[in-house]
Amino acid sequence: MELTLSDEQIERYSRHIVLEDVGVNGQEKLLASKVLIIGAGGLGAPASLYLAAAGVGTLGLVDADQVDISNLQRQVIHHTDDIGRDKVTSAANKLRAINPDVTVREFHLRAEASNILDLINDYDFVVDGTDNFVAKFLINDACVLGNKPFSHAGILRFDGQLMTVRPGASACYRCVFNQPPPPRAVPSCSQAGVLGAVAGVVGCLQATEALKSLLGLGGLLTDTLLVWNALRMDFRKVKVKRNPRCAVCGEHPTITTLRDEAAAVCDITGKPR
Amino acid sequence: MKLIVNGTDVQVSDGINVGQLLFKRKVRLPDMVSVELNETVLQRAEFETTPLHEGDRVELLYFMGGGCGTHAV
């Protein structure tokens, strides 16, 4: 491998390198690693900022949206000047400015059944920073079928939760949540609100899980849903298990190819809802 | 009888089922929640037919979106 750290890199990453469990080898591992972040918003912003600063060599960013003024309360990667700019462009500019060691790939598109397996294919770890359940189930199913470890997370009001999935080895999002809730059964952040700092904490936890996974360090949040309430300030680890009836990773999977969820609903009922 | 719901001791009437517990906890739509009983996830169709017993550990896990935040669900 041609990767040996320059003097500048040794200084830049010195606080990693002095960590006994990271060291030069661990830092080289990070520089050779690739993480895909789907959603450059409330969760993807803090996650990608810390992964770039940490020297993860390649970061892919997927988002089809533009920066809106209502994003700025929590999506700290975007600045006031960025309003109207594509989120992936805005985010990529900041990541490159933080750390020129990082190659940032911009995907100005929405992750869908038709493109997601190609998107995740080249990466070592995937961060789900999306805001909707169709996307969250799609990312889960794609990562299970494509055998990619990933971090799932969600936030709402003063609550956050996350889990890490190692396909085939630990419970997946669908093992626990089965299928997307019907539209409007669950409020979104735009309807119910979210404390900006909650997104920051949960996104940083996702970055931490990504780094641990890349470095092979410690215990991941596998088979565990970490549930956090900021008002009570309690973090609870809920044990979850692989579900033999899971439609994608169970004993008799019914999801063996990806379809966009709306289409799947039509297939089951025979007519659009 | 006593249950442990989301890590906290809760006193409920003897013999209630999961659906009745959800009603008591003001979960009006079973689709809003995933229920784990003694570390096993239940199918939503089983809520009304699954009785609870003294000491059962129940986790009510809620859907949480969040993240990018411009396009709605």
Ligand SMILES: [Zn+2]
């Ligand atoms: Zn599963």
